[in-house]
Amino acid sequence: MRKYVLIILFCLHNLAAYNQLLKGKVCDAKTTTEIPFASIYFDGTFVGTTSDQYGRFELDRSNYPSMPVTISAIGYYSVTITVASKEVLPPIYLKPKEYALKETVVKTKSLVRRRKMYLDTFKAEFLGATHNAKSCNIVNEKDITFDYNSSIDTLKAYALKPIVVENKALGYTITYYLDKFEYYWLKRTVFFYGNIKFKEINTSVEMQNVQLENRKQAYLGSKMHFFRSLLNNDFNEQGFIILTPVSERLRVKDFVVSNSANQSFLHYPTRFNIWYKGKPTSLYFLKEYVYFDRTGYFDPSGIQWAGDMGDKRIADWLPYEYTIEK
Numbered sequence: 001m002r003k004y005v006l007i008i009l010f011c012l013h014n015l016a017a018y019n020q021l022l023k024g025k026v027c028d029a030k031t032t033t034e035i036p037f038a039s040i041y042f043d044g045t046f047v048g049t050t051s052d053q054y055g056r057f058e059l060d061r062s063n064y065p066s067m068p069v070t071i072s073a074i075g076y077y078s079v080t081i082t083v084a085s086k087e088v089l090p091p092i093y094l095k096p097k098e099y100a101l102k103e104t105v106v107k108t109k110s111l112v113r114r115r116k117m118y119l120d121t122f123k124a125e126f127l128g129a130t131h132n133a134k135s136c137n138i139v140n141e142k143d144i145t146f147d148y149n150s151s152i153d154t155l156k157a158y159a160l161k162p163i164v165v166e167n168k169a170l171g172y173t174i175t176y177y178l179d180k181f182e183y184y185w186l187k188r189t190v191f192f193y194g195n196i197k198f199k200e201i202n203t204s205v206e207m208q209n210v211q212l213e214n215r216k217q218a219y220l221g222s223k224m225h226f227f228r229s230l231l232n233n234d235f236n237e238q239g240f241i242i243l244t245p246v247s248e249r250l251r252v253k254d255f256v257v258s259n260s261a262n263q264s265f266l267h268y269p270t271r272f273n274i275w276y277k278g279k280p281t282s283l284y285f286l287k288e289y290v291y292f293d294r295t296g297y298f299d300p301s302g303i304q305w306a307g308d309m310g311d312k313r314i315a316d317w318l319p320y321e322y323t324i325e326k
Contacts, residue, residue, distance in 0.1 A: 020062040024089035026055045026071055030096055038073035038094070039177075043080065043195045044297065045320045064320075066263065067297055070195045072177040075160045078195045097160055118146040122157050125183050125190040127165070128313030132218060135169035136315045157181035157192075166201070167315060170218060171211035173199045174314065193300065198319040212325055218316045219324055221276040223309050224296030230256055231264060231294050241275040257289070265289040266302075274309070281307035295320040 026038040034055030041048025042064045051057040059069065061083070072078040076094035083089065119141060127133040138144075143161045148154070157178065165174040174196060181192040203211065219225050221239070229235035233252055235242065242250040255268040267289050274281040283303060290302035297320055304310075 020060055020065070021087070022059045022061050022069065022083055022089065023087065024057055025091050026051045026057065026073065027091045027093050028076075028096065029093035032093075035073050035076070035094060038071055038076075039175075039197065040069060040071050041195075041197050042067050042320070043070045044198070044317070046198050046200075048197055064295070066293060067295070070177075072162070072195055074162070077179050078177045080195070097158070114148075115146065118148065118155055118157075119144070121155060121183060122146070122181065126157075126163075126181065126192065126313060127315045128311065130312065130316055132167065132169040132214060133313070133315035135167065137166045137168070139164040139166060153185045155183040155185065157183075165314060168201070169211065169214045169315070170318070171201045171203060171208065171215070172319070173201055174317075175199070176314065196314070196317065198321075215318060215322065216324055218312075219318055219322065221279060221308065222312060222316070222318070223298070223305070224318060224320070224322070226274060226276075226309070227292045227296045227298055228294065230292070239276055243273045243275065245270060245273070247273075263291060264293065265291055266298075274307075276308070279308035281305060281309040 024040070026035045026040070027033060028035055034051075036051060036053045036055060038051040038055065038057075039048055040051065040057045040059050042061075045064065047060070047063060049057055049059050061067075061069070068080045068082045070078055070080045071092050071094065073094055076096055079092060079094055081089070081092065122144065123138065124133075127136045127138075140161065140163065144157055144159050144163065147156045147158070149156070158181075159178045163176045163178055165176065167174060176194055176196050178192065178194040180194070181190075183190045225238065226235070226240060229238040229240060230252055235252070242255075244250060250272060255266055255272065257265050257267045259265070266285070268285060271282055271284045274283060283305060285302065286304055287299070287302035290299050292298035
């Protein structure tokens with residue numbers, strides 16, 4: 001009898017593991033042909049896979065069952081989808097980045113000085129201006145092209161290939177699929193979005209200790225730190241103070257709601273302010289409900305940041321697998 005029970009338990013275990021595999025196929029939205037070697041991954045993590053020569057893939061989602069999946073490929077705009085309890089997805093269509101190089105190649109070819117100015121501006125806004133940003137190197141700068149529109153004083157950046165960044169301060173190689181970058185010179189404001197994958201850099205033990213401390217400092221007071229503290233209900237103990245626009249203190253129950261599936265959302269009628277060790281951040285809502293989870297993941301399309309958290313760019317981002325060293 002015990003033997004049969006063990007067999008049943010083994011089968012159930014294998015069935016549960018099998019159900020964590022997400023299967024699908026990636027195709028070109030224009031030609032409907034399959035896209036080989038596309039990247040399928042959880043944005044901001046180490047976890048991902050690639051499609052085969054026929055555009056097919058399998059992705060283990062056991063560690064991130066509720067996180068959306070991102071699909072990226074060279075020369076295409078990324079797509080992020082919510083998979084919920086699905087095991088097999090319908091074909092995923094990626095839109096080609098056809099227009100970008102038409103606008104930019106001719107304009108930047110012989111303008112060396114101007115390109116350098118554009119590249120310096122891009123790096124400052126994309127990587128940030130922190131200590132960690134100074135240790136970052138964009139490996140494939142030549143794959144980034146620029147277009148400056150003088151009538152609206154706006155710099156745009158494009159990249160058909162993913163931007164590869166070596167972050168020696170934190171010990172990561174970053175692959176960033178850029179979908180949009182616009183810098184408004186007069187207002188000195190930037191808007192960019194895309195999707196990011198992380199990979200650990202192998203370094204010496206001495207350097208690893210330095211990187212661990214740098215990661216800890218990057219984490220403290222970050223967006224990831226903030227969202228994790230909300231679900232742990234210890235944001236006050238963690239050093240966060242959350243205030244209304246008229247400086248009244250807020251509690252978690254004032255702006256966090258849950259649905260029947262026990263998923264958590266930010267929900268508040270207006271903006272609120274976050275203080276961490278004297279550094280202010282303003283959080284503006286672009287959606288009525290903004291999803292987030294225990295990893296620190298949140299729906300980036302639902303929030304606009306201003307202040308300290310908004311100033312921390314790619315050079316200070318951490319993978320969702322990160323846990324702070326005690």
